Amino acid sequence: MKSTPKVIDSNILNRKSHFSFSQNPVEEEHLLLLFEAARFAPSSFNAQPWRYIYARKNDADYPKLLNLLAESNKVWASSAPILILSFAQVFDLKNNRANRFAFHDLGLSTANLLAQATSLGLATHPMGGYDVERAKEVFRIPEGFEPGAMIALGYPGDSSTLAEDLQKRNNAPRMRKELSETVFKGSWKAE
Ligand SMILES: Cc1cc2nc3c(=O)[nH]c(=O)nc-3n(C[C@H](O)[C@H](O)[C@H](O)COP(=O)(O)O)c2cc1C
Incomplete structure (x- = not known):
């Protein structure tokens, strides 16, 4: 029998939200x-409700996506x-x-997309800060x-060229809640 790995998958562990490309x-x-x-993600009733629109930097549609973003993301x-x-199909x-x-x-x-990107050495950053309507x-x-979410994608860039505040965010340790705060055995843990 294969022994259980002692570390979580590197494509999960090494993914982070990049600020430079x-x-x-x-x-x-x-x-x-x-x-x-x-495409290979599981979905309820195999409805596959996801849709993606993408544009490369030299495409006419790229500015349409970029201009939706909040200034702090742009x-x-x-x-x-x-x-x-x-996009998600919320209603059929x-x-x-x-x-x-x-x-x-x-x-x-x-x-899945983010993990696959990480395995290919690509940098990603999901964003909710854009004008949805x-x-x-x-x-x-x-x-x-x-x-x-909107997702920024590319190969990792040189973060030393970023403004100081973005460098800090780019290089910050990835903070997570303790498992004891998010995983409860048997019954809901009272606050
Ligand atoms: C749905 C969603 C929306 C997010 N929106 C933004 C955003 O608008 N701007 C931003 O800089 N990061 C955004 N993030 C990135 C999160 O801040 C980031 O995932 C979190 O701080 C954990 O850091 P990590 O991705 O490096 O592990 C978003 C992430 C998700 C999943």
């Missing part, structure tokens, strides 16, 4: 692998060679049915779909 382009086949990884995300906007109009797991399953799919207008998102 190299201008080296992301190979098309690598980008496709990320979306293939996202300042560093504008160096990302690729921006991706994710054909069957008149809401999917209460749509964002859950979009998250699973995006987590304008995103729906700009991209004419059909009814029943809601935007999820």
Whole structure:
């Protein structure tokens, strides 16, 4: 029998939200692998409610994505060679049915994408700081779909060229709650 690994998967452990990106382009086949990884996520009733719109820096649609971002994100995300906007199908109009797991399953799919990116040496950074309503207008998102996170993607850049505050955020230790605060055996732990 295989022994249990003593460390969590390196693509989970080594992923972090990057603030600087190299201008080296992301190979098309690598980008496709990320979306293939996202595609293989589990989903409630196998509904696969995730959708992704992406643009490369030299595409006409890139500024549409970039300009949705809050200034605090735009300042560093504008160096990302690729921006991706994710969506969840929260309501199926054909069957008149809401999917209460749509964002859950979009998250699973995006987590796969981020892990696959990490395994390929790519840098990622998910963002919620953007104008959600304008995103729906700009991209004419059909009814029943809601935007999820925007993701900055590229190869890691030289963080020493970042402004001091961003360097600090980029190099900060990754803080997490203790397991005892988030995992309860048998019953809900009272605060
Ligand atoms: C849905 C979502 C929205 C986020 N929004 C932003 C954002 O708008 N700006 C930002 O700098 N980071 C954003 N983040 C990144 C988080 O701040 C980051 O994941 C968290 O601090 C943990 O750090 P780590 O990703 O390096 O482990 C977001 C992450 C997620 C998953």
